Amino acid sequence: MDSKNSFISDIKTYAEIMKLGVIKSDIELAIEDANTSNLSYEEFLYGLLQKECDIRNYNLTQSRIRTANFPYKKYLEDISIEDLPADAQLKLKHLSSLKFIKDGQNVIFSGNCGTGKTHIAIALGIKACLEGYKVLFTNVPLFITQLKELKSAKNLRCYQNKLSKYDLVILDEFGYISSDKEGAELLFTHISLRAGQKSTIITTNLSFDRWGEIFGDPVMTAAMTDRLTHKSYVVNMNGNSYRMKETKAWLNSLEN
Structure with missing residues (x-):
C-alpha cells in the first residue's frame, strides 16, 4: 500500500472511531474535489466538517420527529x-x-x-x-x-x-x-x-x-x-x- 492510500485508510479508521460517518464515506471524493477546485487546506477542512455537521443535525432532527x-x-x-x-x-x-x-x-x-x-x-x-x-x-x-x-x-x-x-x-x-x-x-x-x-x-x-x-x-x-x-x-x-x-x-x- 502506497503512502497516500495508507493515509486515507487511517483517516477512515479514525473517522469510524470518532463516529464521523460522512468523512469516512466521502474522504476520497472530497480530496479529489479539493484538488480539482484547488481548495486551500482551510477550505477543504471547512467543507468536510460542514457536511458532517449538516448530516448529523439532519439525523438528530429526524430522530426527534420519529421519537415524538x-x-x-x-x-x-x-x-x-x-x-x-x-x-x-x-x-x-x-x-x-x-x-x-x-x-x-x-x-x-x-x-x-x-x-x-x-x-x-x-x-x-x-x-x-x-x-x-x-x-x-x-x-x-x-x-x-x-x-x-x-x-x-x-x-x-x-x-x-x-x-x-x-x-x-x-x-x-x-x-x-x-x-x-x-x-x-x-x-x-x-x-x-x-x-x-x-x-x-x-x-x-x-x-x-x-x-x-x-x-x-x-x-x-x-x-x-x-x-x-x-x-x-x-x-x-x-x-x-x-x-x-x-x-x-x-x-x-x-x-x-
Whole structure:
C-alpha cells in the first residue's frame, strides 16, 4: 500500500472511531474535489466538517420527529390558513414563533370536530422538533392507560422524570372518552407537574364548562382548568369542518 492510500485508510479508521460517518464515506471524493477546485487546506477542512455537521443535525432532527410519535406528519406550510376558524387565523402566526415553548406556556385548542385542532398541534410539534426542542405526542386515553400501567409496575416516578424533560407535550383528544377516578387523578398530577415550567398543548372538543364530564370531580376540574389556562393561549376552534371540506374537494376531483 502506497503512502497516500495508507493515509486515507487511517483517516477512515479514525473517522469510524470518532463516529464521523460522512468523512469516512466521502474522504476520497472530497480530496479529489479539493484538488480539482484547488481548495486551500482551510477550505477543504471547512467543507468536510460542514457536511458532517449538516448530516448529523439532519439525523438528530429526524430522530426527534420519529421519537415524538406523531401519528402522521403535518407542516405549518401545509395548512390552509383561510379555512381555519377566525381565532386560529388570528393566533397561529404568534404560536408558530414557538415563543410559548420558550416561556413554558400552554396552548389549548378547543372546538368541534374536524376544524384542524390536531393538524395544527402536530405542525407546531414538528416545527419544534426542527428547532431542536424535545417533543412528545400522545392522545389522552392512551396516556391515561400508560400511566395506570406504570403505576401498577411501580415505574411512575421514573416516567415523571422522563416527562419533565420534554420541552413540549401534546395531549390530543382530551374529552373524547371519559376517565375513571384513578385515571383522572393521574392525568391531573402529570399535567400539574409541567404547569408553569414546560409547555403542553391540549386539543379538546369540550368547552371548559364540560370538563367536569371527564374528571367527575368539581374540585379537581376547577384546579385542572385553573392550572392549564393560567397564562396560556386558548384558541377557539369552533367552525366549519376543515376535514369535511377536504373530503368534498377530494370527491369533486374524482368526478372531474
